[in-house]
Amino acid sequence: MPQTQRKWNASDITDQTGRTAVVTGANSGIGLATVDALAHAGAHVVLAVRDVRRGEAAAATVRDAKGSVEVRRLDLADLASVREFAADWQGDLDLLINNAGVMNIPEASTKDGFEMQFGTNHLGHFALTNLLLPHITDRVVTVSSGAHRLPAGMHIHFDNLNLTGEYAPMVAYGQSKLANLLFTLELQRRLTEAGSPLRALAAHPGWAATNLQGHDASVVRRVAMRIGNRVLAQDNQAGALPTLYAATRDLPGASYTGPDGLGEMRGAPTLVGRSHAASDPESARRLWTVSEELTGVVFPRLPKRTKVTA
Template identity: 65%
Template structure:
């Protein structure tokens, strides 16, 4: 496929899609497009009032459920209360460069929300997922490293962008290891990832603590280079419905993957490190208390 538009999304009747953080930005745009194609779309959002406001702008069957990814109790409550089959789970919600904060469970806010919250949610819902899991990463993953000695920024000086980059790298490592485990369990579910390029959304939090050069670059990029949230949602939609293999990574096909029609794109060497992906998975299980729920067939076990 050389181009992809919302018009190429197949009919989604009788399919259920859960999208985290779907009350704004690319999550809202993706939800709107999928609902218009007949999907039953569940907006999993921290603020149900904002979710209801977003739902009123969409056609089709759109439901709103509360989910706070920065609180594992909320993640468990959501998963326990959702017993219907899920055709597509889109792990879209995320924070970008806020001041240092902690989740309800004490994790650094970006790592805890962007990675650990989605890690727990996916594994808790996995027995009911029958299609694919799409996790939204970022080009920022290329600047990321996984610091296993200080995943939650409790020892070193906090750097918001580096914490963000770590969380986005974690998204890709999570996708890779999830797909490996799904394959080993002989599951038909696919794990894929996407990134929006440079999209003009309200994801950006606070840049006050970042270096002046980074703030200036961001301002110029958003004002002159960023694509709309509708275009930014296209890689997510492509990853959700296109005929692509498990482990794929979709992003804009234009200059520096910043904008343009979605296609399968590359990722950093760090994001392809299988040993790091497995180690991160085990660390995430330890931190969240949530484990991979599917049985492994004897013929595929290690």
């Protein structure tokens, strides 16, 4: 009988010695699992977190790594904090992983007045990426979600991005995750147009048993998620694999990775498809223009670079 090919896992990550990565939202969950895997592969990894004390506690769990870790403060719901983080960055940055996110929370606003899920999951990362882009040498990986396929996430509400007067947690979350994919699409188009070798990719973890679902605005959904986490979900290490696959494999720009199992809920990382709405270049351009207007951050002039292979 023919042998079954072994599926890709964290032990297949190429040597990351000498490379520097930033992972947002790295206090716990797939963010911390991503940090741990990259550090053990030799990278220097910065945990970009809102709560530095929690970040330090998380960093302390990364033991016996070939690489190293450090913690820096970043609040994606505050554009002043995003600008401060980027202004403090010195030197090259090989890899930016836009991992942080909030999910299905009660209606709230960022410090700058944006709906919290759209403001944190998309606008904060949009501003951070563009501000750091002159330093980046290899790629940007943005974590999206299969929720972008749900009816709630089928389009961007350009006429009411804050969902004022019509807020629903799942609608806001779906919109933000669709925005992550449109952002990746347009970022790659701009990089290509600029003649840059940098790559923009996206990933989703499938159903990972993280604490993200614990903040759901619905008690019923929180209970259902708790049961699903026990029965259906992958652990954080498995949930981080699509991100790590996108971060370290030689994949084309604008690639989208996720689990290969039924419904993309669990399994080994592979290239996956996206919805029609997430593939629309006109929506991607429009979202980019609006995001520049809202954040005051624009696509930067990039230094000349040669292609880097992870």
